[in-house]
Amino acid sequence: MSKVFEDVDVAVGKCSHITHSLNHRASINTSSERFHNYLLKPAEVVSNKRLSEGLWRVEMRPISRECLNDVKPLQFFMVWIPSSDEIPLSVSDLTEDTISFIYKVRGLGTKALSALRPGSFVGLKGPLGNGFEVSYVRPSSKALIVAGGSGIAPVPYLIKKLAVANVQADVVWGVKSDAELFNLREVLPDLDVRVFTATEDCSAGYCGLASQLAVELLNEYVYSVLIAIGPKPILRSLCSVRLSGGLEFYVALEAVVKCGLGACGSCVLEPTDKLLCVDGPVFRCGDIKEHLMKGGN
């Protein structure tokens, strides 16, 4: 497997300007900008609806719009639900004055979030982490986005931003069963995008894993970039795909994010010393291979 990673590394080596830019992205421009991102900014819930089994979408209006400037796809916010929890959620969509998140109800925090009615107040800390810099993707090329389960959450905003950069996206969305699916066009009415669904129980779309379907598409079409979001096994297997040519591989990881500021260390991506909350959540495969190769979810 390490051989595969090395190949990826080599492919990366060809685009050393991109590698450099990526490193550069790792440092937020000014410490005052960073500071502002770290403040808890109040926001009012505008709507909060179930999209499918387990998946919900919440739209919020920050009291001050400032925190909506310069949000990059795959960046996240720590969403504080008063008296219950604070959880990391990826930006799912932005409008002039609202921000949306798609989330899966898992435990206490997400359950409390799903119980919020319009008019409730939450607190937003962000945008946090490094987003995906769409301007580094070659214009007029195509991107393949692979989402596993709730990994679909950041996809709408990612597609939107790619479209602005004149990059068209194909989406592979893999779930366990069709009950989890919703119509992506509900949240993405205007965009010209092909969505390929895959279910593990073969209840809809492609029968199998998202990663398998992705490999088929990679063989069929030409993409300049692949962005995979979801459980670690999907990311691991996609990063191992061996392809010739200039395809760039990116993954968006998850980890236990408690502070979101690089302080507590809960999100460290062992065995590396990278912190997901400040160095991630998006990485180039080659930059995070030790972590991906280490088993577990």
Add this chain to the structure above:
Amino acid sequence: MSKVFEDVDVAVGKCSHITHSLNHRASINTSSERFHNYLLKPAEVVSNKRLSEGLWRVEMRPISRECLNDVKPLQFFMVWIPSSDEIPLSVSDLTEDTISFIYKVRGLGTKALSALRPGSFVGLKGPLGNGFEVSYVRPSSKALIVAGGSGIAPVPYLIKKLAVANVQADVVWGVKSDAELFNLREVLPDLDVRVFTATEDCSAGYCGLASQLAVELLNEYVYSVLIAIGPKPILRSLCSVRLSGGLEFYVALEAVVKCGLGACGSCVLEPTDKLLCVDGPVFRCGDIKEHLMKGGN
């Protein structure tokens, strides 16, 4: 006397745009700019020399140049002399990276200042107060500056800034005795300016008070603005001068300035509620008449 002030008020009424601008000047642009001005900024003494009996000139290089941006003539700094005192001094000159003050040795603070050798460190708080906005003076017109004693301190920088705005200045400098005089061209080598000196003991120049000499010049030449700096009696008598036409009268006052930030109230210009350190030190005669009319120095 109040009649005289009313006349001045009328003259002012004609230039209501100027009045407005003046009021506007009273508020510093942003609170963060204000805040920066209020920080104690370290500076190193570059030179410190006697100019004449009692008058000294100190040149300092701030460790960070920032505080030298946007300094207006007649603004002042609180100059902290470690372990001894903090005193208000008007900006006498600015270069790329240095600031100069001309000061009269009076008590402990100024004595300690005069004892500082090059390489000593002081702290600067400023620029403080409202300066004189040269851009409000009609270009190609002439200004008459009347300085009493150490009121000469801010004159070099004022002349320099007026010259940039294409306003030529005549200076009347009145002192008790010629020992206090120094050659203004020593600190103002490049400027084309006429200096009229007056001594109270008739030891040099015009024999009499600066204000008397000023009145003679006002009768002889046409000025668009008069700026008087010095002891209250001089300012009071000049503000009472009755002239036809659009001459604008400004005075730069002194008061006990302890904080320089509008907090302690030591500089209140009784019986008004104006604070010299934030509303002054420069005022239009009409705006400060109650204070000038109240006796004392």
Add this chain to the structure above:
Amino acid sequence: MSVGVDLTTYVAGLKLKHPVMNSSGILGSTPEHVERLFKYGVSAVVSKTMTKGFRVGHEPPIIIALEGEGLLNSVGLANPGISGIPPIVRKAKELNIPVIVSVGGSEVQEFIDVASVAEESGADAVELNLSCPHTKGYGIDIGSDPNNVYEVVKAVSSTIKIPVLAKLGLSDNVVKSAGKALEGGAKALTLINTVKSVAIDVFSCKPVFKNVYGGLSGTPIHPIAVRVVYDVYKELKPEIVGVGGVSDWKTAAEMILAGSSAVQIGTAFILKDSRKLVHDIVEGLKEWLIKLGLKNICEAIGLTHKA
């Protein structure tokens, strides 16, 4: 938009048209200062802390700004002494604004003497400064010992009839001192004063203040002040005037939620546009109450403890 929202609040029996006053030490030593504070729009004027005799205070520098939007001051309780009290009160009466005279002292009798002059002059209330951190013998030395607090408050409360507020600073015993102040007869508590600090100039290697110590105020102490208000309210539910880093409607609202019936502002009058500040806070508080669905500010006082 803000029609129907009532900001009227009550502290120590005083009715205030809104909850924003100045804090002691921002102007407040002369009638001209009172006039200026009145123009700032405060709902009551608080005088500079007055001691029996005139005090010249410390030599400059007396105030410096610090990174983090704070101020450090070492004014040293400069004040005109009791003879300065009547003119201030007279001016406030002329302007028809409630006036609270801040009273300082180094021993019980001095507090009594100054407070008595305040009462005779017609002051609406006195605020006992038991918490100045940079003037030896005049402040926190008293306020950090609950028994001293009791003694001073009790002595003054039994001598004068106008309401007494006790101003306490940060100390390990602040909740206990607060209890003792109430026991001694204080009608309300003002919390907190500045926090003892030091600034050193790294080029001259000297402390910036001759007196070395200064009191930290403004934004840096706000969360500390909210904590003290929160703790004292939780324990004792007294009337509290919250002070420390109030600089906009939000920081004022936070103080109110923590348990303050009114707030005072010092540093923000210096660092922000003092002529707009109170107006902006008052308007902001009104909109905030509407957003919360509350009709008057009293419903918001201490709300965090109730929810």
Add this chain to the structure above:
Amino acid sequence: MSVGVDLTTYVAGLKLKHPVMNSSGILGSTPEHVERLFKYGVSAVVSKTMTKGFRVGHEPPIIIALEGEGLLNSVGLANPGISGIPPIVRKAKELNIPVIVSVGGSEVQEFIDVASVAEESGADAVELNLSCPHTKGYGIDIGSDPNNVYEVVKAVSSTIKIPVLAKLGLSDNVVKSAGKALEGGAKALTLINTVKSVAIDVFSCKPVFKNVYGGLSGTPIHPIAVRVVYDVYKELKPEIVGVGGVSDWKTAAEMILAGSSAVQIGTAFILKDSRKLVHDIVEGLKEWLIKLGLKNICEAIGLTHKA
């Protein structure tokens, strides 16, 4: 330019190549964290405070930023427990960097137990956390009582042989506690911890932390920390590690002039560019020493008291 300036400093018998460490609680729970801190350029690594058992800590939110460049944290001493100590020490040894294990406890025996594990693991020193303001029974409750401080420090110092540092927080008795810690055998004092605070969200009207209280750190507490260092140095002239709002060479220099032999940084690693911070401070300190005409940093320690 900075040739010939020596930043080597000594704390509790440890020789440090420069005076800048991380403060406890910024990473420091796992070997990966140690590696990251090492890359930040610190002269010694300080671990997260370790208790005997694993502690999950408080539920998020655990840290928020506050106006005035401060942080408020309520991490609740989340840590892996004693089993986490050996891997950390091992990694530090591998990287050839001194490691100080921060030790927490709710009773004397827990301090002894954790400190003993640190010693056995090969730690260079332990720092007793007697000052966490937001975890009941684990911190400032101990540190604000000089007798407790004495008891804990004495017990640990008599059990282990590696040097013991005592970390104290802001309290009325901090100078007394400092004296007691030294009496109990502490080789150096770390001053200060965060300051107990509260933040309330004005829309939900709830405290931001479930646990209500948080510890204020960063720029806002810097002048308070300098004050504590100044006071303790003045009284006792011990070796001090200054902590609180150090964010650039100037704030570090201020701590040193006040009496610190070294400094620690927490908040600035979070709010500033952590990979450049130590380097910038070290270079700044060198230039500063040259400007002052000093050859090594030891001459600057406590200089404000000497001049």
